[in-house]
Amino acid sequence: MYPRPFHYHRASSLKEATKIMSQLGEEAKLLAGGQSLIPLMKLRFANPQHLVDLNFVPRTSYIKKKGDALHFGALTRHAEIEKAAVASRIPILHDCAAGIADVQVRNRGTIGGSLAEADPSGDWATVLLALSTAVQCLGAGGERTLPLSEFIKDAYTTALGHDELVREVIVTIPAKGSGGAYIAFKRTAPVYPTASAAVQLTMDGNSCVDAAILLGCVGLTPVRAREAESALRGQVLDERAIATAMEAARVAADPQPDMRGSAEYKRTLVGGLVKRAIEVARRRARGEKVEVSHIYA
């Protein structure tokens, strides 16, 4: 399958890319890992007249620890994050990076591209919203940094202006006593999840001081299950508290019925995923090493 013909531009710096984008206008698109964009172009759902390739820009793939934050270059590949010891110290990041699609896609796909694409079924936004994450954007007019919650606007829609791109993703390292987990239900590795849950808990002994619960693939953007978070906050995490959170997550989900399942099925599924993720997050908050993988049907 061929995409429609397009003009190819190879940026040598991110600044140059923003300049090219502002000259070319709305018919141009940025190419990062291409694992979402190229399939869309082959199916001719996306038909940009110009592609501006970022893959030849040096020094865009890195993970740096600065103070209490990890800084990810926009073109850091999922596989690099999966293998990086510094990122694995935040287990929920490793769950995400290691579980995206398959080896081949993880070798190409990028964290910045995933956020900029804002696919409702993408993994990174769901996980990074459960942490404290900021997105540094560079445009022809300068630079700005936004919290991820303000960056993601809608399905496939971000706060990025046409000539803006993601330069860096900045994740605050969770404090000691905080643990998280990300679990998705997938029919098979290469496809998007049917539903997913990201849970980050801050614990004091058995009681939960703070909770972030995000649901993936069950809304136009990742869904923050606020009632589910409240059900855990300040509580001892016994069966009743967890059951209340599950039910609240089920209600918060707003899934579309599709070939992966009915809306009711996905709601029930997401409740179960939240329960599993809470149980793993709680153990990790205690410092236990818990390996978890997605659930493959």
Place this chain on the structure above:
Amino acid sequence: MPETEIKPRRSKKRSAGGAIEKWPITVTVNGKSHSLAVEPRMLLVEMIRESLDLTGTHVGCDTTYCGACTVLLNGAAVKSCTMFAVQADGAEITTVEGLEKDGALHPIQKAFGDCYGLQCGYCTPGFMLSSVQLLTENQQPSEKDIRKAIAGNTCRCTGYQNIFKAIQAAAQSMKGA
């Protein structure tokens, strides 16, 4: 390595806008350097199959799912149907044709044969290249490591058990080498 000038075999269709834009690229495929001019929309798999005539890399689903088109790009397994040829400029690519060395099969090729890790063979090159990335990075892969490494490759004949055994056997023989 000698550079060979290879012209794409595709007919020169014209788009509505006039002459087709082509990008000059240089890629090293299986140790041999090639300089070509490619249309930006040409997929890497098409360059490999149609411009370089290396037809061991297959197109299966053409939608980033099945992994039949897997090649190594600078040592990393990628789906060559989901990358433009122009993006491979300067890269080193290994296809299934590059696994054999001096007439001797690569241990993964031998193991797929010995263990009956294939039936129709369509998916096999992709499986072997995903396995080569795994065995290069991890000389003692666990069962889970192997399953994870081939999760992006689909086989519709074998049920995977013999593929799995072939990768285990290749790991053993490469360790002994």
